[in-house]
Amino acid sequence: MKRHGNQLEWALHCAVVLAGLDAGKRLSAGSLAELHGVPPKYLAKALQLLANAEIVNSAPGPKGGYCLAKSADEISVLDVVDAVEGGEPLFRCQEIRRRGPCQSIGAKHFAKSCQIADVMWRAEEAWRAELARVTLADIGQRVLTEVSVKVLGVVQDWVDAQTT
Amino acid sequence: MKRHGNQLEWALHCAVVLAGLDAGKRLSAGSLAELHGVPPKYLAKALQLLANAEIVNSAPGPKGGYCLAKSADEISVLDVVDAVEGGEPLFRCQEIRRRGPCQSIGAKHFAKSCQIADVMWRAEEAWRAELARVTLADIGQRVLTEVSVKVLGVVQDWVDAQTT
């Protein structure tokens, strides 16, 4: 089974930060990396994935950087997950049911998908459905109500200093 | 994010095969490996995980091998997944929210878990709930009704030959 790598966590945090950014402002990959304490060049790779998926908009040059490509309530967590993880399934069926003594049996006898893969994929659909129902706007809302004003203030001030 | 690897698929298939085994019979790691066309020594590692989790019962010696440790309707797919994957979460929160400009802020300001991790973990719970609701008996039932009699017969004959 495949587990989520760090790039996904970073991308999600970046997306939420960008969702809270004032209209017209941008944050560079370097700033986002510093904010989260992660390697800048590598984070840039994750941000590129988000840009390719048209989740964020990028601009080169001084005053360049990233902002959301659409409204925060139009971007689900699943969108970000699929962008970073490439939309690959958690469980990959290798059809091992057809090997061994069964490998001489014609393919037509295996028309239906493997019952085990079915179960894993149904569970994966439930997972995706949960991720699809939550938007960046939802998370931003929760952050505003749940995070201490102290932390909120420090981050806001730091972001303001970055975007001048 | 982490994806499900081969050991899990192999373990699930082995568990379902063992669920369909006649009472009192066993299959060795070597037989199960041959049936699924996978490396015997490595499959043995996966079977050991199932044995340690008390999902299967093992016996050494000639006529030894594996059988289910309890009734097939008492073993969920989640049981097998957790046994093989060690119960580790798909998404691991590294608390990157506390880094950068926030690292000087006291831990008490971060009492609640990260909102992003919350979303990922809720989705993971939905995934686990789906896996928990399906038992090996359920899969065995579906296999009997969905798989062609041809395949069913070949496998049955092959297993009979192994268990003598």
Add this chain to the structure above:
DNA sequence: TGATTGCAGACAATAAATATCCATAATAGT
């Protein structure tokens, strides 16, 4: 023009999954 930034590809380092090997112990049959 020079500084800043994103982009894409190549490359290197590290971690994880995959796979094998060995020594040991238990069991069944002879």
Add this chain to the structure above:
DNA sequence: ACTATTATGGATATTTATTGTCTGCAATCA
């Protein structure tokens, strides 16, 4: 008692995936 079979656990090797860096290039702004 002896042999063949099988599971166990640890050590180790191999392969693959992830993580991370570097370079050259294009776009933007002052």
